[in-house]
Each structure stands twice: as C-alpha cells, then as structure tokens.
Amino acid sequence: MTKTKKNTKKNIYIIQGDDESIKNFFKAVDIFTTIQDIKIQKLEYKDCDILSNLTSNQKKILNLAKKHGYYDYPRKITHQELSEKIGINKDTILELLRKAEKTIFSKIFNDNNT
Secondary structure, X not given: OOOOOOOOOOOOOXXXXXXXXXXXXXXXXXXXXXXXXXXXXXXXXXXXXXXXHOOHHHHHHHHHHHHOOOOOOOOOOOHHHHHHHHOOOHHHHHHHHHHHHHHHHHHHHHHHOO
C-alpha cells in the first residue's frame, strides 16, 4: 500500500484595505470558492514606513515640494520660489529637504544591504 504525502505547502496572501473593503473582498471570494484553513492577522507597518523617521516639518516640506513640482524634471519650482510661496526662509527649506532626503536614502540603503 502506498501512502500519499499530504501537501504541506502553505501560501501567504496579503490583502490591504480598510475593514469594509476586506469584508467585501471575502464576500466576493465566497461566491466563487470555499476558503479553508484561513488565518487573518492585522499588520501595522510602523517600522517599515520610511516617512516615520522624519519630523513633522520635514514631512510637510517634502509634501509641499512634491505638490509644487520641486521633484519634477525639469523642476517647476526652486527652493527659493517654494520659500516665497509658503513663507519659510529659503535656507530652512533647503535644510529640511536635505535632511529628509538623507534620512530617506539612509533608510532605503540600510534596509536593502542587510
């Protein structure tokens, strides 16, 4: 008599959305198939969030710089023009942008070199 080997392979699927969207997803899946042996776990991404290491001022300036085209190519606005537009000293703007960029790049490269 030959024993059949039980399939021990497990698949992990990540579904992202708010609670209502997740409920609707499972309702839709239930129409097409039966799900067996499911474990649902809520994940928080605090440690993975690159922006979590920035100060609130750095986040604010990065968002404003992006919104006004500072990171477009070619740039639609310089740091001096951004400074005039939002009423913050141009040296402060540049310092906040550079420190934020350094923090983001450090996080990206440190996380990928482990």
